[in-house]
Amino acid sequence: MFEKKVNIYNVFELRCKTTCYFGVGAIDKMRDISEYLSKRGMKKVIVVTDPVAYKVTGAWDVVTKYFNQFGIEYVLYDKVTPNPTVEQIDEATKLGKEFGAQVVFGIGGGSPIDTAKSVAVLLEYEGKTGAELYEGKFTPEKAKPIIAINTTHGTGTEVDRFAVASILEKEYKPAIAYDCIYPLFSIDDPQLMVTLPYKQTLYTTIDALNHITEASTTLARNPYSILLAKETVRLIATYLPQALSNPNDLNARYWLLYASAIAGISFDNGLLHFTHALEHPLSAVKPDLAHGLGLAMLLPAVVKEIYPFVAEILAEVYEPIVPGLEGKPGEAEKIAKGIEDWLFNMGITEKLESVGFNEGHVEKLTELAMTTPSLGLLLSVAPIKAEKEVIARIYRNSLKRM
Structure with a gap:
């Protein structure tokens, strides 16, 4: 390396x-x-x-x-x-x-x-x-x-x-x-960053992972946003476990920080879509919910929904976390489950039900995602049409582990 x-x-x-x-x-x-x-x-x-x-x-x-x-x-x-x-x-x-x-x-x-x-x-x-x-x-x-x-x-x-x-x-x-x-x-x-608590280390890094998942698959995606996405995932897969096991590891912190910065540049160029648009209502309704945790709980369901339309990109980007994907639409379940398993292995074992959401919240969350100022712009550049049924299904599929 x-x-x-x-x-x-x-x-x-x-x-x-x-x-x-x-x-x-x-x-x-x-x-x-x-x-x-x-x-x-x-x-x-x-x-x-x-x-x-x-x-x-x-x-x-x-x-x-x-x-x-x-x-x-x-x-x-x-x-x-x-x-x-x-x-x-x-x-x-x-x-x-x-x-x-x-x-x-x-x-x-x-x-x-x-x-x-x-x-x-x-x-x-x-x-x-x-x-x-x-x-x-x-x-x-x-x-x-x-x-x-x-x-x-x-x-x-x-x-x-x-x-x-x-x-x-x-x-x-x-x-x-x-x-x-x-x-x-x-x-x-x-x-x-060496004083960052374990959960903060985890949640903030997952924020960066979501940034590139979205930036590499929006309608505004470009070769630059995708290139940065690939490197971000590789660095996170390599150095997040090291930072979690040894918080004082400056080398691990350096590369996670670099991954975060280039992920920021990636979505500055490629924009965001579902995961952020759907997380914002979660932490608006429950302000104590960590943003990165909200994103982590939604990510597998979002990837499952969009994978058939951007399979070649996500197969390549996620190779370090879910190896062996061929970029075929039928692998949607496999990559979604692979990402969820990886998140659980990193220590994020919560799903929406764990933090107090249930089926009864789905309609309200869906409405907030569609009506909160600015979130419509994110949804408009998603790789699939952000219909009400799609948004509700993502929330529903995030309530429990797949």
């Missing part, structure tokens, strides 16, 4: 629309970022994070060290939860406006960084709210500069133009995608 010859301590620039500093020790690029901001007179920032990650990872000590060195003032919003809400976005925006923030830092996984992206938009639009942003009431064309310091290997949000938030009273969990919310700079440092 070529990765044995890669020096994981060589911090390089992964250049997409964002300049991402990648590698062990990348957090020290905070010096360059702080100097860049200072030279341009951007000396007031709001930091958006959750109550834990920014401190336990060690990121905060480095960030504040360089803030102080370059005379950057900051205000801290540390109330972001998993499945962040538009109320949190509004709170952080108010804090940022009162402070006069010129830049928004997001430190954490997808939830804090997505919240930071949203705040960056609202700081440029007086009188607008998080709910208006996520219900598509206006189309932003500008945002304050965004810096993303990533602490998980799953979302890819540090290198893409997507963000997600929940509108709890409507049980909506829409997504947005705008060019103005690409981070200016981001940091992907594997040493910030």
Whole structure:
């Protein structure tokens, strides 16, 4: 494997629309970022994070060290939860406006960084709210500069133009995608991930696996999204078991983080479809449900549904997890069962019934998938027509183990 010859301590620039500093020790690029901001007179920032990650990872000590060195003032919003809400976005925006923030830092996984992206938009639009942003009431064309310091290997949000938030009273969990919310700079440092708990390691990685499953099979798929998908699965199959058995394995964390980043780039190019469109209602109805777990429970049923129409692609992409597929439509049951068995072997043994959903929820979930703002766009690029019966069948087939 070529990765044995890669020096994981060589911090390089992964250049997409964002300049991402990648590698062990990348957090020290905070010096360059702080100097860049200072030279341009951007000396007031709001930091958006959750109550834990920014401190336990060690990121905060480095960030504040360089803030102080370059005379950057900051205000801290540390109330972001998993499945962040538009109320949190509004709170952080108010804090940022009162402070006069010129830049928004997001430190954490997808939830804090997505919240930071949203705040960056609202700081440029007086009188607008998080709910208006996520219900598509206006189309932003500008945002304050965004810096993303990533602490998980799953979302890819540090290198893409997507963000997600929940509108709890409507049980909506829409997504947005705008060019103005690409981070200016981001940091992907594997040493910030060694404190990730077992379940977080698992769930965030499965998020990346779903990103490429969808990006390689949408109607917008392309050779680039498929190529990145193949490499993502190979790396996850190789290094997820290692990271689960030894959380301090920096080499395993490095390659899972790289897999997550290229998966983010893959769906930035190829978009998403069923799994994400159907998971968002799950965690909108049950906000405590981990996004990656919701995706994992749906994935086998989604693959079973779409495989006959994209068999050649998925057979090749999933070779490291379900070997021996020939890319024939009749293998749909085999690959779906193979993926579910692999997930169970990795430690995800829950299905929808395990987390409180039942047959009685199927109609409501189906309706939410079809009516939540933005999810219709995802469903419109699915490889098969996203009819109500198809969506309901995916939910139904995800209630129990196949």
